[in-house]
């Protein structure tokens with residue numbers, strides 16, 4: 062997304078259409094009933110108190126008179142019934158920006174979960190409640206007893222991830238255990254007492270006192286650990302509701318499981334691969350954390366974003382030791398984690414999909430480690446029909462997990478999957494349909510409203526935020542689509558005395574961490590963010606999520622509103638809808654599409670005759686290939702991954718590399734070094750010498766002597782350390798070795814194009830469905846018995862339910878038109894005035910939609926007055942018209958040439 066992820070597509074510009082759509086009349090906004098968001102599992106439920114409405118995030122107030130001028134009106138929530146969810150239960154290829162998020166974060170990650178650094182001690186009673194991070198359910202009837210938890214001096218939390226960006230070690234995240242800070246300040250005070258006491262000659266007495274205290278602490282630590290051990294043993298002896306609830310209570314302080322948790326935990330403990338669909342904030346993490354305590358081997362958790370992994374690691378209870386491995390980690394960090402894994406210190410390992418099947422990782426598992434459970438978090442990423450397909454998730458096919466990791470049990474978890482996505486995920490992970498646990502995908506503590514927004518959306522936002530209930534809400538996220546919008550909106554809000562900060566993946570990691578922390582500690586009231594903010598964010602008291610721009614799909618909408626109301630209280634989600642944003646997003650949805658012609662050219666290059674040597678290391682320089690085939694980097698990567706992980710394994714991907722190296726010899730002569738090293742000899746043989754500098758292609762050198770590229774890199778690094786050489790590397794490239802040549806290149810390229818076109822169509826359909834749900838909510842008919850907020854909520858709830866449970870492929874009306882009288886004439890003029898360029902129908906359609914591509918970048922093509930002119934005409938229709946005009950153009954020129 063990364064999103065993580067979080068691409069926010071702001072690199073692509075699209076000009077607004079000349080003709081805007083006629084806009085439906087403005088509607089009014091909402092009230093709704095209040096209801097607790099979660100229900101606990103039946104077996105462990107305490108007798109429920111009569112249903113209480115969830116408390117609001119604001120104090121109630123009459124609607125502001127300001128609202129009379131608005132295109133919408135916000136009413137106070139009433140106790141209207143009908144809020145119970147009848148609902149059961151991004152396909153942008155966002156790898157580049159997800160990677161950039163991973164890269165930028167990698168330098169900041171410093172994993173230091175020392176064993177036994179934190180020890181929580183329990184009172185000598187049998188039931189201790191750890192501080193529950195979030196008191197969500199109405200099932201937690203009694204206030205948790207505070208455990209007298211003490212952290213050993215100098216220790217850190219069990220799974221604390223250091224992001225020591227401001228140099229204030231250990232102050233980045235608030236302690237999970239409030240008691241800890243108290244005890245720390247007690248010791249700080251004791252330290253002062255020591256100084257004084259030493260001065261008074263009483264030092265020895267105090268030292269004795271301290272030793273006693275230390276002993277007591279250790280005894281208490283051991284007390285808690287042994288209590289947990291006993292509870293684990295009890296579950297091992299008999300997996301029952303009682304034994305599991307006891308463990309839950311002891312470790313997390315919760316009285317009961319939420320709906321779906323107990324069932325999932327029991328299935329996993331029974332070794333049954335399970336697909337778990339629970340809404341955002343429902344507590345999916347607990348469904349692998351508890352089994353991880355009980356199962357004998359390691360629990361591997363595959364996560365799409367490093368930021369998400371850090372977050373999950375941070376939130377592991379201290380009794381579960383965790384670790385993290387990602388491709389963006391520094392080698393020392395990875396080595397340290399691997400050491401801890403080998404020593405059995407780590408019980409839960411978070412790993413990126415890229416790392417999970419890497420050779421070093423696998424060899425370790427084959428030799429000594431047992432995997433009891435593989436957890437596929439955000440499992441929708443496995444499917445190309447999801448809103449957030451990650452090609453690297455294709456590595457997680459059950460057959461590969463079985464053969465490579467000997468993993469028998471898989472737990473796949475998501476909050477947002479349509480029936481089609483679920484089927485694809487379950488089939489890839491070989492989870493039988495009977496092993497599906499699916500609860501409503503939408504929590505019922507949301508008031509969902511939509512209003513039509515015109516040219517002055519900023520003003521609309523301000524009016525909304527200054528009106529009840531938003532006025533009194535302490536914690537708000539405003540989502541927008543483009544990075545520049547985050548700065549613009551947050552500045553506007555600040556100028557209007559609302560404490561707001563912008564957040565997007567382009568910000569330095571340090572700033573992102575600071576903003577998230579300030580938001581979590583309520584120093585910032587509003588974060589204005591792109592999709593980069595939020596995944597996994599577990600801040601209980603976010604009271605409102607406002608969509609300044611519409612999301613690209615109902616899945617994205619659900620994920621983003623899912624940041625609100627995680628404490629179970631009624632929360633408010635408002636969406637500003639406008640046709641301009643819808644059309645811009647629709648155009649962008651076409652930016653990853655590929656024509657058969659381009660796919661064929663690409664495949665021919667990948668399997669070019671030069672590379673017809675098995676096990677030869679081939680490379681594809683990203684920039685030049687991207688320009689040559691007019692394909693974005695992430696699209697090329699998707700195709701290569703498909704060639705590696707599809708039905709036939711045509712190639713094996715190798716780590717990406719800067720392939721062109723320029724070497725300067727300083728001390729010994731090149732020949733002297735070549736006599737000592739076969740790698741240097743190969744370098745001399747394969748180099749072009751320019752002005753005394755040796756320029757060579759690393760994969761070519763490695764292939765010539767049957768070595769790996771990493772060996773060549775290691776050799777030149779060693780020479781550099783000895784002062785023998787200096788070097789520079791450029792041209793990042795995909796590297797691969799060919800395992801099998803396609804027998805029929807044409808059918809392979811047509812198969813690939815069909816697949817990529819289906820993904821493109823799916824993405825556009827998701828956007829149309831989102832738009833249609835928003836417009837339906839705006840147009841919801843007036844019925845006197847319900848307030849407009851309640852009606853809009855019901856309308857959106859039913860659309861969401863239909864979408865996630867029904868047929869996603871059903872026809873959804875598009876808000877684009879099929880043709881325009883001047884289109885073909887304009888394409889003709891465009892071709893005549895740009896005779897020098899070689900266009901494809903897709904390239905012309907992109908220009909007419911105002912979408913840049915590697916070969917036709919905005920920086921150049923946005924200057925033509927055709928740029929974005931036909932954004933409201935269906936992309937496919939423009940491609941067809943362009944195809945006809947291109948053929949006419951070629952015929953005409955051929956005739957002229959004769």
Ligand SMILES: Nc1ncnc2c1ncn2[C@@H]1O[C@H](COP(=O)(O)OP(=O)(O)OP(=O)(O)O)[C@@H](O)[C@H]1O
Pocket residue numbers: 194195196197198315316317318319322339340341342343344345346347476596597598599623627
């Ligand atoms: N049985 C329970 N009782 C009370 N609180 C719980 C329970 N289980 C989990 N929680 C709390 O619910 C919150 C959300 O949990 P978690 O982060 O696992 O949700 P999630 O389902 O993974 O959400 P998302 O999909 O948005 O990441 C956490 O603060 C967690 O401690």
